Amino acid sequence: MADSAFIELDHVEKVFDVRRKTGFLRRERREVRAVDSISFTVARGEMVGYIGPNGAGKSTTIKMLTGILTPSGGRLRVAGIDPSRERTRLARRIGVVFGQRTTLWWDLPLIDSYALMHRMYRIPAARYRENLDRCVELLDLGALLDVPVRQLSLGQRMRGDIAAALLHDPEVLYLDEPTIGLDVISKAKVREFLKDLNTERGTTVLLTTHDLQDIEQLCRRVMVIDHGRLMYDGPLAGLHEVGESERTLVVDLERELPPIEAAPARVVRVEGPRQWLAFPASESAAPLVARIASAYPLVDLSVREPDIEAVIAQMYAQQAERVGGQVGEPGPAVS
Numbered sequence: 001m002a003d004s005a006f007i008e009l010d011h012v013e014k015v016f017d018v019r020r021k022t023g024f025l026r027r028e029r030r031e032v033r034a035v036d037s038i039s040f041t042v043a044r045g046e047m048v049g050y051i052g053p054n055g056a057g058k059s060t061t062i063k064m065l066t067g068i069l070t071p072s073g074g075r076l077r078v079a080g081i082d083p084s085r086e087r088t089r090l091a092r093r094i095g096v097v098f099g100q101r102t103t104l105w106w107d108l109p110l111i112d113s114y115a116l117m118h119r120m121y122r123i124p125a126a127r128y129r130e131n132l133d134r135c136v137e138l139l140d141l142g143a144l145l146d147v148p149v150r151q152l153s154l155g156q157r158m159r160g161d162i163a164a165a166l167l168h169d170p171e172v173l174y175l176d177e178p179t180i181g182l183d184v185i186s187k188a189k190v191r192e193f194l195k196d197l198n199t200e201r202g203t204t205v206l207l208t209t210h211d212l213q214d215i216e217q218l219c220r221r222v223m224v225i226d227h228g229r230l231m232y233d234g235p236l237a238g239l240h241e242v243g244e245s246e247r248t249l250v251v252d253l254e255r256e257l258p259p260i261e262a263a264p265a266r267v268v269r270v271e272g273p274r275q276w277l278a279f280p281a282s283e284s285a286a287p288l289v290a291r292i293a294s295a296y297p298l299v300d301l302s303v304r305e306p307d308i309e310a311v312i313a314q315m316y317a318q319q320a321e322r323v324g325g326q327v328g329e330p331g332p333a334v335s
């Protein structure tokens with residue numbers, strides 16, 4: 001493994017033993033291989049997207065990286081520490097944000113939660129003050145500090161949670177769906193903040209998300225997991241190529257017209273003056289837009305990204321075709 005690796009996973013596995021009631025006295029025992037022999041390293045200061053469909057094994061990986069769960073097999077290190085053996089020592093060096101849950105105290109004003117963390121993590125007063133001031137300013141929390149957490153909107157609470165994860169200056173931040181359910185403005189704020197955190201402070205970030213735009217705007221490298229297996233590790237552009245996914249250009253014309261001709265884009269839907277054109281996600285939209293604008297009476301247009309599920313489904317289908325296997329049997333990681 002690389003010396004500079006800050007996070008290291010070597011054939012890590014997590015198997016859950018699930019018991020299900022199948023009759024009055026009968027129970028069925030089943031193994032769920034949530035993480036299946038995953039290996040990767042993340043260098044200090046990297047910002048990596050960790051994506052995959054529901055139930056792929058993302059949260060399980062993150063829980064093992066924090067020490068909440070113990071791997072069933074393989075070797076795992078974060079900053080040289082075995083997370084499940086030295087969870088408390090590691091806790092001082094990592095920050096975690098689970099989008100669907102909060103680490104804040106529900107009935108307390110935000111500032112009181114921070115004060116409790118100050119004590120829990122034994123953060124030196126000057127450093128606490130400095131980090132708090134910085135987060136309050138950049139995450140726009142000033143007006144919210146005295147508000148009980150239960151009264152915060154989802155976006156406000158998420159910003160509050162991100163600040164809470166950073167008060168002790170962690171070297172690595174795990175984010176599990178940090179923009180889930182947020183409106184466009186809150187998403188932009190959170191992304192901007194994370195970008196700054198990574199470039200200015202060099203914080204290593206591992207980000208799981210269902211929003212491809214989070215990855216596009218933040219991560220040069222993306223890892224795709226499905227059925228507990230690593231299917232891809234590389235740049236996002238490469239993922240589009242592997243998945244041969246398509247983006248969609250939605251064009252509003254001045255009036256109803258025959259389908260637009262603009263290869264390699266092809267019209268996939270027409271509704272009155274609005275037309276939908278699919279084009280390969282690996283192609284730049286700019287020349288296509290310029291060509292359409294010069295030849296057609298354009299009123300408005302927008303580009304829609306493929307969602308992660310679609311990209312992965314494509315990737316899957318192609319891999320199955322290549323190996324002549326069945327869709328649903330993941331192959332080795334493509335990089």
Ligand SMILES: Nc1ncnc2c1ncn2[C@@H]1O[C@H](COP(=O)(O)OP(=O)(O)OP(=O)(O)O)[C@@H](O)[C@H]1O
Nearest residue numbers: 016018032034052053054055056057058059060061
């Ligand atoms: N404590 C548990 N006991 C039994 N099975 C579990 C447990 N936690 C997770 N699993 C199973 O392990 C698999 C992976 O779950 P995980 O939560 O890691 O997926 P995920 O990629 O984070 O999904 P999502 O995007 O829906 O959050 C799923 O099949 C899930 O049902």
